[in-house]
Amino acid sequence: MRRLSFADLQKGYERRGTLALLFLTDRCPVGCGHCSVDSRPDSPRITDFALFEEVVEGICALPGVRVIGISGGEPFVERRGLSLASRRIHESGKELILYTSGFWGPPDPGDDGARRAPAWARAVLRRATGVFLSTDAYHEESVHEYRFTGAARAVAAEDVWLVVQVVNEPAMVARAEELLTRAFGLDWPSHAEVATVPPLPYGRAGSLDSPLFRRERPRRPGESFGRCRTANVPTIRYDGTATACCNEMVITGAGPRRLRHRCTDRHEVTAALTGFTHDSLYRAVGTVGPGMITVHPRYQDLAGREFTGICELCWVMAERTPAESKDNLIDAIRVLGEEQVG
Template sequence: MTGPGAERLTHAGINRIRQTRGATALLFITDRCPVGCGHCSVDSRPDSPRITDFALFEQIVDQLCADPARTMIGVSGGEPFVERRGLGLAARRITDAGKDLVVYTSGVWGKAADPPRWIHQVLERCRCVYLSTDAYHEAGAGPEQFTNAARAVAGHGLPVIVQVVDQGDALDRAEELLVRAFGAAWPDFAELVPTQGLPHGRGAAVFERTARVPGRTLGACELVVSPVVRYDGRVTACCNESVLMGGGPAALRRQCGSGAEVGAAVEEFQQNPLYRAMGSVGGGVLTRHPRFTDLADRHFSDVCGLCWTMTRRVVPEQDDPLLSAIDLLGRGVQV
């Protein structure tokens, strides 16, 4: 919710907040999406699962709202705006708790120049909206829907952060759409952010990471600082889509049946020394740990592969003083 004197959020500013451990969380509100993008990293479909246990969902939202350190909550999916009841509830409770709300959407709801009142009510509570467009999105949500959605967001005085998979002429096309929406002064309303296609979900058949580098060269993971909580109680240590959908090490996920269990799982991940160190000093430095030295020269396509390998070697029930010390040193704490 944008108030008088509130600083206008930017992509860089949001990233700075996300990189502060404990300051943010992502609420994955639905698996469902009607757009059907061929590159969808979570394989969302029009008939994918959605909220069925609203009692549990309310507990999850209330748990996130009760954490005083968490100042910003992102809401994504799937397409959040297919969950009218869930999104409306989350938007009200998150902002009534004094937290900033950031929503990630395809803009598929922009079929009319003036969207339904309930959509305006959600936008009124946002601090920023991420709006995606590229060749894959346009196949299911055309240019008119994008421009209508962009204007509706900007009409509430919100920054529109447009995420575009940087492939072919996608950035030029996105700029054309922003000019159509706002004219030559579009940078006053929107920010264009190029992204990489993710090799997860349906995207695994579209994007392939062929370059592999030694583990010792990999840096910190920005994603392991902020947990993801799904509408059905699944909590993940990071926002890797494959982990959220059941891939990778099981230790990166917890299935919770109450808000209290969600809170405990989030805290457990936030205090895990491996993930804390992965988010501070990074995977390359961790290969100096005796348990991981053989990974220094093993090649990985990204830090996720290294993290998964390390995760499988750590026994949660056993203390690792050296790993804890590396975490503390990475945060500048005297040990």
């Protein structure tokens, strides 16, 4: 079995320069009420395939990167784009992770559901090392359980490890385990695992009237913030926009201009993503955290200022930081911090 588990991915987040993300499309037919990137059935999708091919070649050429994730939106709405990207990533020798809702799963129950999944989708699955399949109360409003279980069987039929992602809420976790039992029986842990993720109050989720997404976040002084793992995953959108991290808000256009770079060919893609990996500020944020570098004279007033989250602090720092990526003092602070944390 080709297996990249949830724990393996978390370790990858800690190893800067080994992960990258391809945001394949803004479009998604599911329309979940808690979508953190506000994807919709009529959201933008790939239109310039010449540029998209350059994007794919650029991310495949990244030195040091071992795993590339493909997310969206819903990647499986882009048959041509997903087929191309998955093939090239596989041919480049890098491992592939797919993120999906499973909407493409067969609509009818039955043990042969895997064989009735679209042939092109099965070909994509064969190239993957892990598939992250999302489900929760919001997904089930649009993705019937038969489609979910059919998609799960299709993944297992290609001998690929399945990670079922669910919002960290007991009833939703129990429901995910119930669906996996329907798909595989009591032996489901041989095929899949359930991984919980925190509710993200971004996109449409920001307006949900739910205690899961309305939790008050206490304000904290800037110096108290530790490292941000999303800063270790540079991202490229299908439209050629490279971002310093894989945060949903940044991917969809929020935050300072310094967080993104517009690319027009494969060489610019590789250079932009590599540049973000080696950028002094983002490297420090991803390894020792922004709190550590508030000792820098440029950021000293942020040490005691209170912020609701790490993104707010990082964005203020990014706005103050010159465009050139190298800052010797930030690098020195980071090195000292890395020695302290071991």
